[in-house]
Amino acid sequence: MLDLRFIREHTDEVREALVKLASSAPIDEILSLDAQRRELLAEAESLKHRRNVVSKKIGQMKEKDQALIEEMRGVGDRIKELDGEISQVEAELNDLLLLVPNMPHPSVPVGKDESENVLVRTVGEPGQFDFEPLPHWDLGPTLDIIDFERGVKISGTRFYVLKGLGARLQRALVTWMIDVHVREHGYTEVYPPFLVQSKCLVGTGNLPKFADNLYRYEPDDLWMIPTAEVPVTNLHREEILPPGSLPIKYVSHTACFRREQMSAGRDTRGIKRGHQFDKVEMVRLVEPETSQEHLEELVADAERIAELLEIPHRVTEMCTGDLAFAAMKKYDVEMWAPGVQEWLEVSSCSNFGDFQARRADIRYRPEQGKKPRFVHTLNGSGLALPRVMIAIMEYYQQGDGSIVIPEVLRPYMDGLEVIAGRA
RNA sequence: GGAGGGAUGGCAGAGUGGACGAUUGCGACGGUCUUGAAAACCGUAGUGGGGGCAACCUCACCGGGGGUUCGAAUCCCUCUCCCUCCGCCA
Numbered sequence: 001m002l003d004l005r006f007i008r009e010h011t012d013e014v015r016e017a018l019v020k021l022a023s024s025a026p027i028d029e030i031l032s033l034d035a036q037r038r039e040l041l042a043e044a045e046s047l048k049h050r051r052n053v054v055s056k057k058i059g060q061m062k063e064k065d066q067a068l069i070e071e072m073r074g075v076g077d078r079i080k081e082l083d084g085e086i087s088q089v090e091a092e093l094n095d096l097l098l099l100v101p102n103m104p105h106p107s108v109p110v111g112k113d114e115s116e117n118v119l120v121r122t123v124g125e126p127g128q129f130d131f132e133p134l135p136h137w138d139l140g141p142t143l144d145i146i147d148f149e150r151g152v153k154i155s156g157t158r159f160y161v162l163k164g165l166g167a168r169l170q171r172a173l174v175t176w177m178i179d180v181h182v183r184e185h186g187y188t189e190v191y192p193p194f195l196v197q198s199k200c201l202v203g204t205g206n207l208p209k210f211a212d213n214l215y216r217y218e219p220d221d222l223w224m225i226p227t228a229e230v231p232v233t234n235l236h237r238e239e240i241l242p243p244g245s246l247p248i249k250y251v252s253h254t255a256c257f258r259r260e261q262m263s264a265g266r267d268t269r270g271i272k273r274g275h276q277f278d279k280v281e282m283v284r285l286v287e288p289e290t291s292q293e294h295l296e297e298l299v300a301d302a303e304r305i306a307e308l309l310e311i312p313h314r315v316t317e318m319c320t321g322d323l324a325f326a327a328m329k330k331y332d333v334e335m336w337a338p339g340v341q342e343w344l345e346v347s348s349c350s351n352f353g354d355f356q357a358r359r360a361d362i363r364y365r366p367e368q369g370k371k372p373r374f375v376h377t378l379n380g381s382g383l384a385l386p387r388v389m390i391a392i393m394e395y396y397q398q399g400d401g402s403i404v405i406p407e408v409l410r411p412y413m414d415g416l417e418v419i420a421g422r423a
Numbered sequence: 424g425g426a427g428g429g430a431u432g433g434c435a436g437a438g439u440g441g442a443c444g445a446u447u448g449c450g451a452c453g454g455u456c457u458u459g460a461a462a463a464c465c466g467u468a469g470u471g472g473g474g475g476c477a478a479c480c481u482c483a484c485c486g487g488g489g490g491u492u493c494g495a496a497u498c499c500c501u502c503u504c505c506c507u508c509c510g511c512c513a
Binding site: 029037038041045046048054057058059064068070073242254282368 | 440467468472473475481483493
């Protein structure tokens with residue numbers, strides 16, 4: 001969420017940004033509620049001041065002054081009235097504030113939608129095949145490592161089952177990726193709850209705007225996480241981190257659950273877009289001045305996985321029109337999948353600035369005795385499992401329908417080199 | 424799930440209606456002393472909101488919310504969490 005004072009003092013700048021984002025956040029309403037709030041506050045506080053002073057005096061009097069007490073009763077009633085109005089105004093104000101998107105970083109290219117995203121770099125060449133590469137939805141069932149029919153039988157559309165070496169490959173990837181991030185990139189591994197309370201989703205920016213895409217168990221106010229970003233970023237909610245604690249770098253493997261209502265009909269084939277998928281996620285909490293450098297590092301950490309797997313990948317930067325609600329700057333990492341002939345988004349790396357930190361109230365103390373400041377938060381996939389699985393299956397497929405296992409994964413699969421035939 | 428106990432500043436721990444934003448101890452920070460350190464002594468320190476160029480003024484906060492009262496850390500209601508015992512269970 002944006003700083004109310006910032007909106008008040010840089011109104012034009014905010015309006016300009018909202019145009020670039022194609023957002024229609026209610027700035028005028030916010031400003032008028034803000035003015036209202038401060039007016040009420042001034043009246044209530046001066047009355048409270050009077051009450052404090054007079055009450056103290058009454059306490060010191062031997063003979064209580066009944067007329068004065070009577071008058072103060074009226075003051076107390078008025079205070080109660082004003083406090084009621086204030087909390088109502090504040091609640092409205094807060095509701096509106098939660099709907100305002102983050103301000104894009106000045107370096108973000110202006111554009112109307114995803115067609116104007118910017119290609120930053122491509123690493124590796126989409127390989128040449130001397131045969132027609134098959135999509136994973138053909139390879140998987142043939143090798144008996146993905147079972148689409150039974151997934152649907154159990155849970156309905158957009159669910160699938162990984163089986164045998166398919167399940168094993170995913171498990172190997174998870175362990176290996178976490179090992180890389182922990183050993184080479186200095187992250188701390190975290191295993192968080194998969195069910196969270198709504199305040200956590202408000203903290204990351206998924207609520208209140210994007211409830212449609214979440215699974216929920218209402219009686220207990222628990223929601224299934226759409227990404228590890230939610231529990232991991234909220235780990236330090238309502239905390240003031242002591243001097244020297246930043247940067248904090250977490251890596252976490254969780255299942256992720258998405259209703260995908262908003263993308264009904266898209267990518268229904270294969271394992272690209274399921275209601276449940278696994279992901280390794282990197283989260284950083286950093287000092288504000290350093291967050292842009294951390295974003296570049298984060299992207300490099302994600303790319304490192306693609307490099308080690310020796311699969312071509314590219315990095316794109318989102319333009320203002322395609323920027324996520326909470327992000328001030330965002331890159332995608334995409335891997336080449338020759339079967340579906342598509343660059344697959346395997347990672348999305350964002351700098352949220354202090355947007356999430358304000359919502360979740362995550363602060364740090366720069367130095368002993370100094371005032372607390374909001375941290376900057378970032379996260380990026382490292383990486384999303386199903387799409388990496390697709391890329392591996394399709395990129396490492398051979399003419400005979402078998403799949404070579406990338407070298408880095410072999411130690412995690414008992415040295416196995418090829419997935420061939422029915423295992 | 425049942426019964427009982429508890430929640431106060433970084434930590435420990437007082438405070439049961441008015442001079443308490445809060446005794447005290449430890450820890451932290453600054454200083455004196457010392458070649459340096461320790462000890463000792465002196466001093467400083469919470470978070471957020473509103474107003475002001477500023478010095479500063481002011482309001483709120485003793486787990487959360489509500490109530491009683493001229494006045495609440497203190498009394499009442501309610502919720503959450505923690506601890507102990509019992510039950511049940513991977």
